[in-house]
Amino acid sequence: MKRILQDLNFAETETLVLGFGEKKFRAKQLFDGLTQGRKISEITSLPAEFRDRLLREFEDEPVKIREIFHSSDGTEKYLFELSDGNLVEGVLMKYKYGCTQCVSTQVGCRMGCKFCASTLGGLVRNLTAGEILAQILVVNALHADDPELKGRGKEARAVTNVVLMGSGEPLDNYAETVRFLKNVTAAEGLNISARNISLSTCGLVPKMYELANEGIPVNLTVSLHATSDEDRARVMPVAKAYRISEILKACAYYFQKTGRRYYFEYTLIEGENCDEEHARALVALLKGRPCHVNLIRLNEVKERTLKATGDKEAYRFLGLLEKGGLSATLRRQIGSDVGGACGQLRAGYLEKGRAAAEAGKPETQQSSADGK
Numbered sequence: 001m002k003r004i005l006q007d008l009n010f011a012e013t014e015t016l017v018l019g020f021g022e023k024k025f026r027a028k029q030l031f032d033g034l035t036q037g038r039k040i041s042e043i044t045s046l047p048a049e050f051r052d053r054l055l056r057e058f059e060d061e062p063v064k065i066r067e068i069f070h071s072s073d074g075t076e077k078y079l080f081e082l083s084d085g086n087l088v089e090g091v092l093m094k095y096k097y098g099c100t101q102c103v104s105t106q107v108g109c110r111m112g113c114k115f116c117a118s119t120l121g122g123l124v125r126n127l128t129a130g131e132i133l134a135q136i137l138v139v140n141a142l143h144a145d146d147p148e149l150k151g152r153g154k155e156a157r158a159v160t161n162v163v164l165m166g167s168g169e170p171l172d173n174y175a176e177t178v179r180f181l182k183n184v185t186a187a188e189g190l191n192i193s194a195r196n197i198s199l200s201t202c203g204l205v206p207k208m209y210e211l212a213n214e215g216i217p218v219n220l221t222v223s224l225h226a227t228s229d230e231d232r233a234r235v236m237p238v239a240k241a242y243r244i245s246e247i248l249k250a251c252a253y254y255f256q257k258t259g260r261r262y263y264f265e266y267t268l269i270e271g272e273n274c275d276e277e278h279a280r281a282l283v284a285l286l287k288g289r290p291c292h293v294n295l296i297r298l299n300e301v302k303e304r305t306l307k308a309t310g311d312k313e314a315y316r317f318l319g320l321l322e323k324g325g326l327s328a329t330l331r332r333q334i335g336s337d338v339g340g341a342c343g344q345l346r347a348g349y350l351e352k353g354r355a356a357a358e359a360g361k362p363e364t365q366q367s368s369a370d371g372k
Contacts (some may be wrong), residue, residue: 004062005054006034006137007179010188010259022050030054035189037141059083063134065142080135082107086124088167090135098160099149103135105177106168111202112221112237115267115306116300118167127168129179136162136190162192165200165221165272170278171207181216194218201267208250217258222247222292224264226273227281235272235306244285251291261290267298270307274317283324293321293328 008016014027024047033043039060040051066081067370076092088104107124111118136159143158162168162184170177177199185194189307201208211220224244226232251262263359264286268274286293295318298308309317314330321328 001224002059002169003057004042004083004128004130004134005030005058005060007128007184008130008153009186020050020053026050031188035137037144039135059119069197078135078139078140082094082106082127082131086129088135090139090166092139092159099158100163101136101159102159102163102166103132104168105132105164105170105173105180109168110172111169113202114235115225115269120353121288123168125165126173126176129176129183132164132176132180133184133190136184139191140167144255157190157192160192161196161198163198163200166200169202169204170199171201171204171211174207174210178214178216179200180209181214181218195260198263200236202236203242203247203250204238205246206297207248207252208247212250212254212257217260219260219263220254220258221265222251225267225269227285231273235269248285248289255290261292264291264293265296266293267296268309268314268317269298270309270313272306274309274313276320279317279320283321283326288326289297291327293326295321295328295330297331303325 005013010027010031013031014024017030029045030043034040034047040054040058041060043051062083063080066079066087069077069079071077074094078090080088080090082088086107088107090104091102093100095103095193104127106126108121109118110123112119140157140159146158149158156311164177175264181194181197181199184190184192187239194217198221199211200221200223208220223236224232224247225235226239227244229239231243254260254262266273266282279283282293295313296300296316297314298306318328318330
């Protein structure tokens with residue numbers, strides 16, 4: 001695999017261009033072209049000879065959209081193909097205030113959470129900062145001529161908010177994740193405010209402290225999903241390494257360093273964590289802390305036995321939290337008809353490929369129009 005130009009910030013791009021013996025202004029042409037989601041071969045403001053030299057060392061298209069699946073609620077789910085053939089996925093969620101894109105940070109995941117499809121095949125490899133960034137760049141380019149999305153914000157880009165909640169554990173790919181955060185917030189690039197970026201972690205405590213010291217005040221979201229270490233360990237193996245009390249201390253430190261309140265994700269799982277006793281325990285655990293609880297309806301994974309709770313029970317649980325004084329929201333379910341949960345689309349696609357191989361038939365392409 002060749003190197004990836006999107007890994008570089010603007011200063012590094014300038015150094016690269018000068019090292020090629022080109023004029024300094026070519027760096028801005030190159031960097032701006034990449035930021036607009038163009039391939040190297042498509043940046044025609046650069047001399048053809050220079051483009052050819054770059055293509056000998058760098059990937060022309062490090063991330064491309066393999067397929068698009070459209071949900072009935074307007075959500076778009078993407079299957080991205082990397083230059084080495086690996087697959088990751090992403091989601092574009094459309095709101096009144098703009099569009100939020102969910103990006104992946106790893107191919108697969110080694111955290112082993114029982115409710116997540118990303119972990120089914122384990123960790124394949126980490127993504128580079130440029131591969132994470134390129135997921136956004138190709139989606140912006142896809143919607144460049146969309147009258148409903150073009151021009152949102154002064155940068156005239158479709159994606160206004162980013163959540164690192166796709167395949168993988170961002171803090172398990174710490175260096176590349178932080179590099180991505182610095183590049184995506186840079187004024188010379190997409191210039192997305194750190195306040196418009198959320199990073200979700202299953203609670204890698206040492207890395208949470210490191211992130212707090214980076215000076216990038218993104219919204220920190222912790223996957224909690226239980227009120228005791230014993231219950232949490234049943235669905236999240238990482239709980240055997242880091243106790244809830246340790247996570248709460250790390251969250252307090254993050255608030256101290258950044259001034260940003262933190263968030264907890266709590267997936268409602270039938271028979272596991274959503275009765276009145278659990279609600280009282282969650283209130284006792286979090287009340288008085290500068291945090292918000294996002295309640296999530298479980299997107300069921302067929303390879304797992306966990307089941308989603310019903311709407312009535314979900315709203316009852318929310319009411320108990322609010323009555324107890326917690327700031328909480330029941331997140332609306334999006335993209336469930338196109339495999340909206342982490343790893344579901346990739347897992348389904350790989351399973352289809354394996355089935356086709358066993359049958360001795362070439363894999364057929366699904367429709368990109370409706371995801372059927």
